[in-house]
Amino acid sequence: MSYNPKDLFPDQQKDNVYIPIVSFLTSIVTTITTKTAWINLLVMFTILVQVTLRYGFHAGEAWVDEFIWHLYAFFMFGLSYAITTDSHIRVDIAHMNFSRRKQRIIEVLGIVFLIMPFTFIIFDHSVGWVHHSFVAKEFSENTTGLPYRWVVKSLLPISLVLIFIASLSELIKNIVLLIHGENVTDNHSSDSTSAIGRLFTPSITKHKEV
Amino acid sequence: MFFEPEYWLVIAMFVTFIALIFTGFPVAWVLAGVGILFAGVGYITDMLNWTFTGLNYKVLGMLHGRIFAIMYNWVLVALPMFIFMGLMLEKSGVAEQMMRSMQRLFGNVKGGLAVTVTLIGIILAASTGIIGASVVLLGLMSLPIMLKQNYDKPIALGTIAASGTLGILIPPSIMLVIMGDQLAVSVVDLFMGAVFPGLILGILYIVYIFIFGIFNPEKVPLAADHKPIGLKDVLRVMINILPPAFLILAVLGSIFMGIATVTEASGIGALGSMILTIAYKRFNFAVLKDVVLNTMNTSAYIFGIFVGATIFALVLRECGGDQFIEDGLNSLGLGPYGLIIAILCIIFLLGFFLDWIEISLIILPLMGPVVMGLDLAVDGFGVVNNPNLVWFALLVAVTLQTSFLTPPVGFAIFYLKGVCPPGIKLTDIYKGVVPFIILQLIALSLVFIFPDLVTWLPAKVYAP
Numbered sequence: 022m023s024y025n026p027k028d029l030f031p032d033q034q035k036d037n038v039y040i041p042i043v044s045f046l047t048s049i050v051t052t053i054t055t056k057t058a059w060i061n062l063l064v065m066f067t068i069l070v071q072v073t074l075r076y077g078f079h080a081g082e083a084w085v086d087e088f089i090w091h092l093y094a095f096f097m098f099g100l101s102y103a104i105t106t107d108s109h110i111r112v113d114i115a116h117m118n119f120s121r122r123k124q125r126i127i128e129v130l131g132i133v134f135l136i137m138p139f140t141f142i143i144f145d146h147s148v149g150w151v152h153h154s155f156v157a158k159e160f161s162e163n164t165t166g167l168p169y170r171w172v173v174k175s176l177l178p179i180s181l182v183l184i185f186i187a188s189l190s191e192l193i194k195n196i197v198l199l200i201h202g203e204n205v206t207d208n209h210s211s212d213s214t215s216a217i218g219r220l221f222t223p224s225i226t227k228h229k230e231v
Numbered sequence: 232m233f234f235e236p237e238y239w240l241v242i243a244m245f246v247t248f249i250a251l252i253f254t255g256f257p258v259a260w261v262l263a264g265v266g267i268l269f270a271g272v273g274y275i276t277d278m279l280n281w282t283f284t285g286l287n288y289k290v291l292g293m294l295h296g297r298i299f300a301i302m303y304n305w306v307l308v309a310l311p312m313f314i315f316m317g318l319m320l321e322k323s324g325v326a327e328q329m330m331r332s333m334q335r336l337f338g339n340v341k342g343g344l345a346v347t348v349t350l351i352g353i354i355l356a357a358s359t360g361i362i363g364a365s366v367v368l369l370g371l372m373s374l375p376i377m378l379k380q381n382y383d384k385p386i387a388l389g390t391i392a393a394s395g396t397l398g399i400l401i402p403p404s405i406m407l408v409i410m411g412d413q414l415a416v417s418v419v420d421l422f423m424g425a426v427f428p429g430l431i432l433g434i435l436y437i438v439y440i441f442i443f444g445i446f447n448p449e450k451v452p453l454a455a456d457h458k459p460i461g462l463k464d465v466l467r468v469m470i471n472i473l474p475p476a477f478l479i480l481a482v483l484g485s486i487f488m489g490i491a492t493v494t495e496a497s498g499i500g501a502l503g504s505m506i507l508t509i510a511y512k513r514f515n516f517a518v519l520k521d522v523v524l525n526t527m528n529t530s531a532y533i534f535g536i537f538v539g540a541t542i543f544a545l546v547l548r549e550c551g552g553d554q555f556i557e558d559g560l561n562s563l564g565l566g567p568y569g570l571i572i573a574i575l576c577i578i579f580l581l582g583f584f585l586d587w588i589e590i591s592l593i594i595l596p597l598m599g600p601v602v603m604g605l606d607l608a609v610d611g612f613g614v615v616n617n618p619n620l621v622w623f624a625l626l627v628a629v630t631l632q633t634s635f636l637t638p639p640v641g642f643a644i645f646y647l648k649g650v651c652p653p654g655i656k657l658t659d660i661y662k663g664v665v666p667f668i669i670l671q672l673i674a675l676s677l678v679f680i681f682p683d684l685v686t687w688l689p690a691k692v693y694a695p
Contacts, residue, residue: 058527061311068312068498072491086305089494094302096311099531100259100538108532109257112584116255124255131256135264139542142267142288147295176302177295 038205040197042220046190047105050183054102060095067092083163091173098176101183104191121203125195132192136184144181151175197221237273237282240550244269248543258589259532262539266546267291273550284550297541301534305494306412311530312497313405316482318522318529319504321368324513325475326351330372332467336460342444342451344380345390346437348373352394353433354475356401366395366643370650383450384655386443389663392643393436393670396632399587401429403482403500405533406631408493409591410624414599416617418493419486423692424625424685428678432629435670443666474510478503487692533588540592556597567605571623571679574598575630582634586642590631595624609682612690621689622682629678633671636664 067089075081103109116124153159154171161167198205205223244265251261273286301307320326329351337343348369355365369391377387399406402422411418444451482500485491491499508514547553565573581590602623611618635642638661647660678684 054527055524058523061315061523061526061530064308065312065315065498065501068308068495069502072495072499076490090303090305090308093308093311096527096530096534097302099527100535103528103531103535106528108528109259109535110532110586110588111255111257112252113255114584115253119255127254127256131251131254131260131264134268135251135256135260138267139260139263142291143295143298146292150292150295173302174299177299 037225038194038198038223039225040194040221040223043190043194043197046186046193050101050105050187050190053183054098057095057098058102060092064089064092083161083165084167087161087163087167091167094173094176097180098183100180101187104184104187122199125199128195129192129199132188132195136188140181140185140188144178144185147174147178147181151178193221197223235551235555237284237551238555240269240273240276240282240284241547241552241555243272244543244547244550244552252584257535258585259535259539262536262543262593266539266542266544269550270546273546282550286546286549290549294542294545297545298538301537301541304412306408306418309403309408309418309494309497310405310533311526312494312501313403313408314529315501315522315526316497316504317364318525319501319508320355320475320478321364322513322518322522323504323508323511325471325507325511326355326368326372328471328511329354329468329475330376332464332471334376334454335464336468338454339460340441340444341448341453342440343453344373344377344382345386345440345444345451348377348390349394349433349436349440352391352397353401353429354472354479356394356397356399356404356429365398366392366646367650369395370647374651378652380454381452383447384659385663386440386447386450387663388647388651388655388660389665389667390436390440392636392641392647392660392664393667395647396635396643397429397432399635400425400432400628400632402426403479403486403493403497404628406587406591406628407624409533409588410595410628413591413595414617414620414624416620416624420615420621420689421624422483422493423487423689424621425628426688427684428625428629428674431677431684432632432671432674435674436667439666439670474507478507489692536588536592540589543593544596553597553600557601560598560601567607570605571602571607571626574602575626575675578627579630579634579637582631583637583641587631587635590627595627598623607682609686610690611686612694614693615686615689618682618686622678622685625685626675626678629671629675633668633675636668636671638664 067085071081071085071089074085116127119127151171151174154174158168159170161170201223205225247268248261248265251265252258270286270288270291273282273284274288276282277284277286330347333347333350334344337347340346351373352365352369355368374387374391378384398404402425404422404425407421407425408418410416411421440451478500481503482496485499486493486496505514505519508518544552560570560573563570563573578590578594581594599620602619603617605619607619607622609618609622611621615621636644638644641664644657644660644664648655648657651660
């Protein structure tokens with residue numbers, strides 16, 4: 022049993038629809054992030070190693086410390102995962118009483134005017150920053166630290182791309198459902214004949230998504 | 232106070248932020264988006280010569296460095312580790328085990344079941360620190376038993392809501408880790424400072440329940456099938472309480488005695504929680520996967536606010552927001568203690584609709600410098616660094632707890648309502664939490680009047 026409190030609110034129902042393009046985009050994000058989630062276990066074991074080294078052998082190494090926060094920095098990937106699970110904190114006092122249609126319009130506007138500019142601008146700046154670190158062969162401030170600082174720095178632009186993909190997926194889903202209406206049936210052969218049209222056609226979820 | 236034209240931007244930023252969060256769009260993205268948006272607004276008003284913020288596209292190039300500072304942070308590594316520890320302990324079934332054995336032990340005392348819930352709340356508190364999770368777990372686990380035993384609804388619900396919110400105060404609490412990071416004070420000091428306020432609250436709850444039981448015995452009845460307790464029952468409680476208590480004491484003890492850093496202790500605590508789950512035979516791959524994914528998810532929504540608040544704060548600072556807040560608070564002319572009370576009132580009100588995460592990340596960094604400059608008589612005994620801020624952080628922590636319990640929109644109330652059986656009305660919960668709010672206010676006043684409650688323990692530990 023999972024105790025995620027959000028599951029217990031009937032107002033926050035999940036959309037039980039299947040839109041091919043949305044599922045594809047979401048699966049890119051979840052495939053990557055559900056694997057990086059395991060890195061926290063690695064952080065745990067590395068801390069254990071470090072503690073053993075330091076207190077057992079009095080041999081604390083700077084690079085072990087750095088390795089721990091390098092691994093921890095993967096939390097940035099989680100931000101996109103939390104979009105796919107709709108876990109980012111909302112102030113839902115008013116939100117709960119809005120109609121489904123109004124909620125979707127808010128999502129669309131929010132993604133276009135709040136999330137997307139933020140991901141674009143920071144991505145734009147950070148790519149140059151990572152490149153600079155790569156060209157300059159930036160090393161740790163500690164002489165016994167880890168080399169290749171650009172690797173951990175590159176997690177930032179990559180996570181922004183993931184956030185962009187996850188929010189794009191939400192954007193398409195909400196727009197499709199706004200146009201299509203809330204009553205999704207399984208009869209999708211009627212509204213589109215082209216392959217691209219089918220990508221955007223909702224149907225009822227058959228398989229439980231992970 | 233001199234009113235700069237840039238201050239209009241600061242006010243507009245706050246107003247936009249508040250207006251947008253009430254649309255229900257995720258707070259993290261509202262913060263990030265409003266920050267970026269106002270960088271553009273500031274650029275335009277600069278061009279019109281209305282303001283001199285110096286905001287432009289290049290200034291936004293400072294942002295990735297600020298976000299990287301969150302990633303490059305040795306202390307915050309403790310956050311996902313403590314979250315993992317809490318979620319794992321929740322799965323270990325430790326709480327259910329304790330519930331069963333302690334219920335027997337307190338079975339012969341009026342209100343014993345409520346005391347059991349409070350004690351489990353305290354132990355859960357030490358492990359999780361995620362209010363929603365503790366309230367929901369306590370509610371699912373103990374509410375059916377309490378109602379079956381014919382407990383009066385308000386007292387049962389009040390106990391659960393109040394015990395569940397202890398989590399954000401009692402160390403190791405992830406809120407205190409974040410507060411330490413934001414106010415630039417030692418997390419260890421905050422952990423130690425929280426020990427006495429947390430204990431006082433726990434004791435106040437238990438004493439209240441006992442007194443309530445004496446005056447209203449029919450509202451907190453004994454179980455129909457209670458048996459006299461023997462040595463075996465005491466032993467069983469000991470056996471069930473020892474493993475989690477040992478884990479928590481080991482984590483806190485190694486931090487307090489200076490053996491391990493907070494980060495190291497959090498990693499070991501996470502490992503310990505896994506070993507406990509294995510020992511309780513609840514461990515399997517599905518559980519591990521669930522905890523791992525939930526850890527990422529929970530960390531992600533906390534760090535989402537971190538990222539958003541960083542962007543918001545940078546642009547706010549460029550507009551002179553820090554100066555504005557400082558001038559504004561100082562111009563109230565309240566004197567140091569009056570000002571602290573005013574800040575706590577603001578935080579209490581904000582706690583109605585904002586979680587502790589947003590408050591710790593948006594409000595605290597703004598208030599920190601103001602509080603640091605105040606002439607307060609908080610005794611650091613010469614060994615505690617920044618005693619004013621340590622004391623202030625704990626006051627905020629207790630205030631937030633109270634705020635989460637306070638109707639009409641306390642967080643704990645809503646989480647609890649979510650797991651209540653259909654027969655229970657919101658007004659039952661409201662009635663139940665009132666006495667506990669009064670107890671919290673008593674604890675808050677005690678901490679306010681006697682700052683030594685906070686600073687004494689760290690001072691004793693650090694004393695040569």
